Amino acid sequence: MENKIKELNDKIALASLGGGLKRIQKQHEKKRLSARERVDYLMDEGSFEEIGMLVTHRTSDFGMDKEIYYGDGVITGYGTINGRLVYIFAQDFTVFGGSLSETHAEKICKVMEMAVKMGAPMIGLNDSGGARIQEGVRSLGGYADIFYRNVQASGVIPQISAIMGPCAGGAVYSPAMTDFTMMVEGSSYMFVTGPNVVKAVTNETVTSEELGGAIAHSTKSGVAHIVSGNDQECLDDLKRLLSYLPQSNKETPAKLPYVLDDEIRMKLAAVIPESTNKPYDMHEVISGIIDTDSFYEIHKNFAENIIVGFARLAGRSVGIIANQPLFLAGVLGVRSSKKAARFTRFCDCFNIPLIVLVDVPGFLPGTDQEWEGIIIHGAKLLYALSEATVPRVTVITRKAYGGAYDVMNSKHIGADMNFAWPTAEIAVMGAKGASEIIFKKEISDAEDHEAKLLEKENEYAELFANPYIAAQRGFIDEVILPQDTRRKLIKAFSMLENKVSVTPNRKHGNIPL
């Protein structure tokens, strides 16, 4: 018996070392943690149960049968994070460069299936050189198996991918289909075709970092939702993100304890500047509404004219979508529409209510917008919001002009509660533009065009640049004081907690993709 036990312990010891101490040291030198260390750090103390530690590959081509590693380059299993069950796979760069083989993919698919069955989040720590060339088509098949399961799990359980090393070629499609992609500054990169092939085909010289590093993907492409400074921060950020999400689509996120107060926030009374053309930081409005320090921004540096993220309202997890007047006056454009639309759909999948803060002067004009298809992408956001059945509440802080008024969660598209501040201007367009059209004759007849325009502009603004016409029609449920916003929202969401909405029976709609 003792020999048998020794045999087992030896195998376990070997498996724990992955590709060997030397390779682990190399990871450390590059300021990266090994796969096992990442899992240890992420999971609650002593909670991780590994599945498939002794799996090995089955290839013999190219002499592969001489190189066998237990685990085959990926650590899979389940554990708890802050007491909640999660499933995880962590690719081990020290084994064959973390490359994906048939068996490597099988391990990942196994935990993905378990996650769906048990209704718990799936976390992937990606750190892989790509397909294991020696396996040929078998590794491609492995990838596809994973992709298929990503889709089956999509909208059923939250799926989070953290890119903590290379992720190239076909491998990138899995994170792309998960709900959130996190990257580590300086040590991770993602692209479909790497710099070498790019150079060969297009003669462009570019580094991995420039092509697909964390900065590129968080500012230019929007592929990365969160960027962290190092491995430790990335894992901490991941834990924090999870705290806003439920275990599966059958649950609502856990509510933190909160003792209610008068919930008045006087600082909001001073946020909107006197002049309607002066910008202000919408982040200030957000912080004046949500629980202290509870904002977790997604896509912070991408399409900055709109802000999305998670927060808490009296302990409840909520999603926030807000125009940002500081950037491009807060207009809606191609990228901001896409950013907000996907976020909306995620929240709708997972029963996270939405707060929409509106200060939008319209859509961004220009040929590149039109030729990019702002028509389609703007419609994405309109569609996503209209389709969402989670409680959604709107607060118009200042401008809400034209079609953008409709799009930003107006009453007509099914918003549950619509509030407006006294500074709200709900109109078909800005006073200047409108006056130029409506009073065209009067202005051209007048002696002083400028003065007449100004006069008419002011007239128009008096009459229409306010929330009252909309309020008179019931398009706005209540005009509220800025400092009362948090109070009103807390009460509204409490009232909306058990909302049940019926959608027509169909396979799925056809959102303009």
Next chain:
Amino acid sequence: MKKILVANRGEIAIRVMKTAQKMGIKTVAVYSTADRNSPHVKYADEAVWIGESPSNKSYLLGSKIIEVAKVLNVDAIHPGYGFLSENAEFADEVEKNNIIFIGPKPKSIEIMGSKLAAKEAVLKYNIPMVPGVDHAIIDIEEAKETAKLIGFPILIKASAGGGGKGMRIVEKESDFETQMNRAISEAVAAFGDGSVFIEKYVASSRHIEIQIMADSHGNVLYFFERECSIQRRHQKVIEEAPSSVLTPEIRKKMGEAAVLVAKSCDYLGAGTVEFLYDENDNFYFLEMNTRLQVEHPVSEMISGVDLVELQIRVARGEALAIKQEDLKIKGHALELRVYAEDCMNDFLPSVGLLDVYQLPTGEGIRVDNGFEQGMDVPIFYDPMLSKLITYGKSREEAIEIMLKAIDKYKIEGVETTLPFGKFVFEHEAFRSGKFDTNFVKKYYSPEVIVDQKAKEAEIAALIALKQYFEDQKIVRLPN
């Protein structure tokens, strides 16, 4: 006398009120904003708010206090110690308003309030004094010359100072000017009077003081001595009665000298005459404190009297019923001042909330206390939490009871002088009685206590780690 107002706070206010209550006299407490929830406010029969938290906006507002006293028809005001207790103007105002001031006459306070005037008054009674300068220093250069004459090290003392404040030792000539300037500035800030004088610093000495009580019928008694040599930064931390070195002859000499000092300023009420006692058994008059002192309890324990009661009787005009020959020393008493100070960080004040505050109780233990669990230690006043006093039939017994009491005294939330006290009472030099005012400088360093803490920290670490290993074994399931 039907009603007394106690113009003070904390433990002394409660201490005075306890005796008043015993004597059937009603009590009035005064408090500042910070003290609204203090025990002394709850203890009194009536309580009046007198101002904002800083002392100079509340407890030092003599006129306000007198106003309150008049409105409430108070018969007498007891000033406690510190604050206005040695403020001659206040005493005068009180009397002018036809209220009895439980303490000496304004004139006595004035004379003994200035160390220089005190020395002058005492001169004619042939009482031994420390070599020094008899007048206030104005010219620093002149002072430096005088200091050189007296010989370094010298002591710079604030004339209006007391309670250990306003004193600085100057070891060498090069430090003289800075120290002088600092001392004057401190004196102005603390006492409103920048006059300082210098005297020789007696390196190895003990601080022994005599408790006296004088009535209005010409009787002056002495209630034996108190040994107060365990001091840090010239402030007393530990006192005992009787001293372990005085012989009955010297005790008698010092007692009688103290009585003369009291007579020299026409004293009334409770007072303390402080002496410097050198290694050759000589004693020198230092100063007289014209108030009831913090450490009065130890004298009460060994002589079996209630000094506050006597104060009130004397203030009422009664003659002291005891005779000097009837007073005998019985047993031995020790006092540890429990300050909210970090004895490991140069005794800097430790501010915080008293999360846990439980007094020790038992045979031979007395705690004059001013705080309760859950209270904040305010930054506006002296950081003294209480006085821990123990009494035994012998000095050894008193020390043993004290050590047990320190262990039983549970305080969490602030650092205190309790560990320091433990260190002293366990130290051979203290236990043998062979110590002087250099005790702290000579024997104490934070390292000593750190050492002990280090041993305990190691145990804590090992136990925690052991528990951690045990906890690891327990199965944990997702919630």
Next chain:
Amino acid sequence: MSSDFKVKVNDTFEFDFNTENTSKLDSVSVEKNKFHILQKNLPYKAEIICSDFNQKKYTVKVNNNIYQVAISNPLDILIKELGFGAGISKVIQLLKAPMPGLILEINVEVGQTVKENDNLLILTAMKMENSLLSPRDGVIKSIAINVGDSVIKGDLLIEFE
């Protein structure tokens, strides 16, 4: 990876221990969470007041004194060594208030060069004037307080270049 743990007590004391140390400890469980320990022939009474396993933090009372214990396992130590933490600590950069009180005097200006033990400022608290001396030679980068300000323990007073 060794099985050495770093145990920090009250943020002041640090020990390196492993399972050998804990098994050698002569301790007897008197009650649940209460222990009697003999170390170098001296007795100690210990009680575990609070435990947070996930954070690896324990509060232990030894002979009436409370100690906060924080345990770092080998992974924690590795992470620390890898130096993920931002910023390398330099020479004493900040002078903080050692206790609460009032700023009475400020004797230096921004840009001034000072020597170790120069009198930087005077802080009064509980009726004592305390001169705060410079902990090093250096140049004053910024002064965070004004005369008359009230500060609490730990408040930033002066920053050095």
